[in-house]
Amino acid sequence: MKNILITPGKNNVGAYIENIDLKKLDRNQISTIKATLNNFGVIFVKKQNLDSLSYQNFAKLIGELVIYPRLKGLENFPHINVIERKPDDKNLTFGSSWLHQDTSYLGDERPRYTMLMGVDIPKGQGNTIFSSGFNAYEKLPNEIKDKIKNATGIFSSSGPIAVTRVEREKEMGVKSAKNLEAEHSIVKTVNEKKTLYVSPGHLIKINNVNEAERDYLKDFLIEHVNKEEFLFSYEWSKGDICLWDNISVLHKASEIKNCKRIMHRITIK
Ligand SMILES: [Fe+2]
Numbered sequence: 001m002k003n004i005l006i007t008p009g010k011n012n013v014g015a016y017i018e019n020i021d022l023k024k025l026d027r028n029q030i031s032t033i034k035a036t037l038n039n040f041g042v043i044f045v046k047k048q049n050l051d052s053l054s055y056q057n058f059a060k061l062i063g064e065l066v067i068y069p070r071l072k073g074l075e076n077f078p079h080i081n082v083i084e085r086k087p088d089d090k091n092l093t094f095g096s097s098w099l100h101q102d103t104s105y106l107g108d109e110r111p112r113y114t115m116l117m118g119v120d121i122p123k124g125q126g127n128t129i130f131s132s133g134f135n136a137y138e139k140l141p142n143e144i145k146d147k148i149k150n151a152t153g154i155f156s157s158s159g160p161i162a163v164t165r166v167e168r169e170k171e172m173g174v175k176s177a178k179n180l181e182a183e184h185s186i187v188k189t190v191n192e193k194k195t196l197y198v199s200p201g202h203l204i205k206i207n208n209v210n211e212a213e214r215d216y217l218k219d220f221l222i223e224h225v226n227k228e229e230f231l232f233s234y235e236w237s238k239g240d241i242c243l244w245d246n247i248s249v250l251h252k253a254s255e256i257k258n259c260k261r262i263m264h265r266i267t268i269k
Helices: 027-040 050-061 133-139 142-147 162-174 210-227
Strands: 003-008 015-018 042-045 081-085 112-122 128-132 152-158 181-185 188-192 192-195 202-209 231-234 241-245 249-253 263-266
Touching: 015 027, 027 042, 027 241, 042 263, 050 112, 050 263, 128 133, 128 188, 128 192, 133 188, 133 192, 133 210, 142 210, 181 188, 192 210, 202 210, 241 249
Parallel strands: 015 042
Antiparallel strands: 003 015, 042 241, 081 263, 112 241, 112 263, 128 231, 128 249, 152 181, 152 202, 188 192
């Protein structure tokens, strides 16, 4: 058997894991996967084409599976949500336009990881864009690091990204009971490295900073994590798997036009 190969993505965002079959992993391989996820924030495993049971089994190795009420689940696998884009869909792609960290509007019990598998992938579009919170924090000017060291953010389900959720809920005939909001520290530590937790799609306010600089710092951080030097736009192939840590990595979908795409998504605690 060939050795596992780990290769960082563009701009050192995430890492590809090669020479591995997610259907049959030994203990060493599982710990390598977990360490790589911890270290890079997102892992890319090409062309796995897992059946639903194998996909779910792999997810269970990472953590506890969570039911995500805002998307349809597969009939026999309610933890596997289907994200489907139809050729004539005119609305915004789910999770597009704004970088975000999934469910930042929930408290400390919120799910940590999100995984996608490409099931039906259009050629040449529908990339997922990742931004590294590790790299973004590291490159902050010291003066800003100092200003935000105790900062917290208020994250809301009605933040700027909510427009795609509202459209999705309309399609499914469900309505969120209420607006959800949570407060979290903006600087977090994962694997002994500091990372930025700013989820621009949900962030509505920054607390614990100089009152006069609240808005300036919020705008500064949002612009910062969007800088080209921290981004990697991942181009999907059928059967690929992306698994990311919503603390250390931000993501967004890119726009898709006039084509079909199906992704299977699992949320993990
Ligand atoms: Fe998302």
